[in-house]
Amino acid sequence: MTPGRLLLVVLGGMLGTAARLGVGLVVPDAVGIPLAILAVNVLGALFIGVLAARLPFDGLRGRWKDMRVFLATGILGGFTTYSAFAVGTVELWSSAPPAAAAYAALTLGLGIAAAALGMRLGRPRSAARATR
Numbered sequence: 001m002t003p004g005r006l007l008l009v010v011l012g013g014m015l016g017t018a019a020r021l022g023v024g025l026v027v028p029d030a031v032g033i034p035l036a037i038l039a040v041n042v043l044g045a046l047f048i049g050v051l052a053a054r055l056p057f058d059g060l061r062g063r064w065k066d067m068r069v070f071l072a073t074g075i076l077g078g079f080t081t082y083s084a085f086a087v088g089t090v091e092l093w094s095s096a097p098p099a100a101a102a103y104a105a106l107t108l109g110l111g112i113a114a115a116a117l118g119m120r121l122g123r124p125r126s127a128a129r130a131t132r
Contacts, residue, residue, distance in 0.1 A: 005069050012074015020079050032095060034088035037081060038107050044080030045111040048072055049118020 027036040055068040093100035
């Protein structure tokens with residue numbers, strides 16, 4: 001990791017974290033279920049899937065590698081949050097274990113589905129035709 005790429009991660013992380021806070025201010029919790037965290041993690045998985053398909057890390061050089069580090073590691077790394085998901089699930093568990101289990105399963109299931117969809121959507125058209 002070069003100092004320049006580290007700076008890209010820091011700057012991207014600031015933007016992603018601010019965007020996550022913005023979503024949290026707009027999307028209220030519903031009956032103790034942290035919907036904003038669910039939303040940012042699923043959206044983040046979708047966008048990281050698109051980036052993984054469009055900008056696979058191996059083989060990237062120079063500016064393209066910088067772009068991937070800034071967008072995926074920085075912005076989307078700051079936007080998504082595993083720790084808030086984990087804490088929200090534990091907090092919900094103390095008052096409503098079935099809802100906490102459903103929330104955890106829904107977050108993981110939707111996140112995996114969103115990442116798969118993102119990779120499918122992000123795949124270059126020529127590669128998409130070749131797999132049909």
